[in-house]
Amino acid sequence: MFRLNFKASVATASKNSAENYYMIGLADDRYDYKNYLLFQRPIKLGRYEDADAPHNGLYAECNGDVCYNGCKAAKITSELIVFEIQDSVITVDISGVKIPKRFIQYCKEIFGDLLSIEGQI
Numbered sequence: 001m002f003r004l005n006f007k008a009s010v011a012t013a014s015k016n017s018a019e020n021y022y023m024i025g026l027a028d029d030r031y032d033y034k035n036y037l038l039f040q041r042p043i044k045l046g047r048y049e050d051a052d053a054p055h056n057g058l059y060a061e062c063n064g065d066v067c068y069n070g071c072k073a074a075k076i077t078s079e080l081i082v083f084e085i086q087d088s089v090i091t092v093d094i095s096g097v098k099i100p101k102r103f104i105q106y107c108k109e110i111f112g113d114l115l116s117i118e119g120q121i
């Protein structure tokens with residue numbers, strides 16, 4: 001099992017209605033990052049779009065590696081976010097990071113039932 005641990009210095013959350021996705025991101029530096037994570041999910045699917053198509057599910061990117069629908073769990077505490085993705089566990093230390101207000105809201109939209117939140121964020 002692959003494990004990655006890093007301390008985030010930046011957290012982002014955005015909703016792009018024109019491109020139809022929610023996105024959250026974490027990185028160890030705003031510009032000169034070594035470790036980063038991105039997660040995206042469509043805001044809504046069109047009438048004829050296949051909900052089971054990989055590209056219409058949960059997109060995950062970690063340091064250049066990409067997968068669709070591989071996230072098994074996401075757990076947020078006041079100091080850590082832990083992601084289980086395929087055969088990997090990624091732990092991000094978020095202590096001291098300014099978490100945008102919409103970050104938790106968009107995490108709920110992106111991860112749905114895969115998300116658990118412990119304590120006050």
